[in-house]
Amino acid sequence: MSAVYWILGIPFAGMLYQAWRGDAPQAGRLNTRLCGLVFLASLVLAATVLRQGTIELADLQFRVDAFNVYLIVLTAFVGTTTAMFSAPYMANEREHGRVNAARMRLYHAMYQGFMLTMYLVLTTNNLGLMWVAMEGATLATVLLVSLYRSPESIEAAWKYFILCGVGIAQALFGTVLLYFAAGQVEGMGEYGLQWSVLHAHAAELNPTVMSIAFVFLLVGYGTKIGLVPLHNWLPDAHSEGPTPMSAILSGLLLNDALYAVVRSKMLVDGSLQSQLAGHLMMGFGLLSFLVAALFLHRQRDIKRLFSYSSIEHMGIMTFAFGLGGPLATFAALMHMTVHSLTKSAIFVTVGHAAQITRTQRIEHIRGLLRTQPMVGWGLVLGVVAIAGMPPFGVFTSEFLVLTATMQEFPWLTPLLLLGIAIAFAGLFRHLHPMAYGPRPAGQAPVQANLWPVMAHLGIVLWLGLAIPGVLADWFSQATRLIAGSAPL
């Protein structure tokens, strides 16, 4: 049996079981183990794809190629490490009476449910199912955003639900238009939503319909990526939900939404023979990047701060995929990896910091390095990495994006540099007082599991110093698939 079925089956079984016994003391550990099993299955899948090339299953319903297999491994990895962090974190929340048994069941079941929808988005070849899974991800997470039932969290969840629901409805309209375009081509019939079939016939699809479809798909999935001006839900949902949720929303959901947009772009490029899709993505990406960088300065809530940083980085990636050349695509793929590793590590440390100080207000978080050096250093290193300082991997990928921009659109480079500088200042002005300074009275260390943070930052550092051969080869294969030629 193919590893794909294991990857989808384990979280599904896990979801059902956790809905029943998710409040047991060992439920957190079980959550981690389930995610770990999927991670092993994803490694097996990756090895198979590396050896045999693209896999297609179940009458073309599933398709795993170089592009999505690396995202599957990344998703499984971040899911596992976040589950490791989540177990003691949620136990602590329950001790403090912020959640009860029923909500623990909900939390654990929906954690697995969310992972299931993410794997389905990534593995399916059917664009309709991809939409269904993407909407499923909203449904799985919306009740988690309001887990604490505070007025703020309910407001955030409602906003998230309505904005993402309406936004993603646009993507369904785009998908219908795609199917309509496929219906005009002879012999597509039943397979008119299968991405691989559409891609093979891309040149025959009607360009007008495809360009209208792309606008709807970009707006729809762009809402989920958090592109400005559709980003309003993102800081609220990230700041009000439990922290492990913020880590997987930022690290996984945004990436997968971008994945859906890139898949659509590949179809539209084949049909249009023009740069329309790329230019739209560049525009939205650049706007998100600059606006989010400016908003970093105004934040007072630590989780809102880092969710704006996520919008900023998603902007860079969207921009780079829009640029389109092999170098930019390679950079965007790498940026997806390093961003989701770094950002989930940051949210893990932020979660610990918030438990130490019992607040999320930046002005009340002080002296972390003196209180609990591991948490403090985790935060400092994470922010150094996410701000794009060498020798971390974010620097490498941002540098590649800048290089690609200089080759194709030199006049956009100053804007990018300006944005990076603004974001850097925005992050550090908040970080400095939080990490340094004396320890406030009555502040004590908490039980923390910082292995996920160290593992993530270690990998990001490694990617910044030298990209291992296997991974570079992988990125090159994916780049060849998306951009048509290899970068190196």
Add this chain to the structure above:
Amino acid sequence: MPVPAYSVYEQAILFIAALVVFTSFLMLGQKRLSGMIHLFAAQGALLAATTALAAYALPYPHLYVSALIIVTLKVILIPAMLHRLIVRLDMHRDAEPLYLYGYVMMAAAALVMFSYYVVEPIEHLSTLATRNAMAVSLAVVLLGMLLMITRRQVVTHVIGFMAIENGLFFAAVASTQGMPMVVELGIAFDVLVAAVIFGVFFFHIRSSIDSLDVDRLNRLSEVEP
């Protein structure tokens, strides 16, 4: 302009399409929540009629299944659920004030024209009936958004949201003879789960702000005092 010869099927589709947009306009003008829910059910019934018609005329037997799904979900289940909720929340007699009624109607008319403008380039692709249906479904989507923008009541927002889904269903049925079965089932499942979660939210919002007016959901803002 000479009237082209339509088949009976095409005429019927065009007629129902007009009725679907009409229900959207009625929703924009409806003050009472219970009336709103009835309109939503009526729109669902029209949708099911289109689907059954397409299944009969083309013939695509699998569309009968879709029609059945629509009837159970959008004509019976969701309206009944919403109705029960507003009775339990004691809101079934509430009327909502309509702001800038005339302007909203003008904007709605403009949105319908805009949808025709958007699908205009698809002209020489397919029959006139398909193109009309596309424009109508886009219009229903946009009118659903307008409904959500102009109202303050959480229940109305949910109906606007579901009306948007109706528009998408209509597009899928009228232009492409329905999506593949597995996708349609998936979408129906999502809609059902969404409806249940909406129901849960009514109570949460009610208990947290003591009303269902979205204007009072204003704790989270970018610029803090």
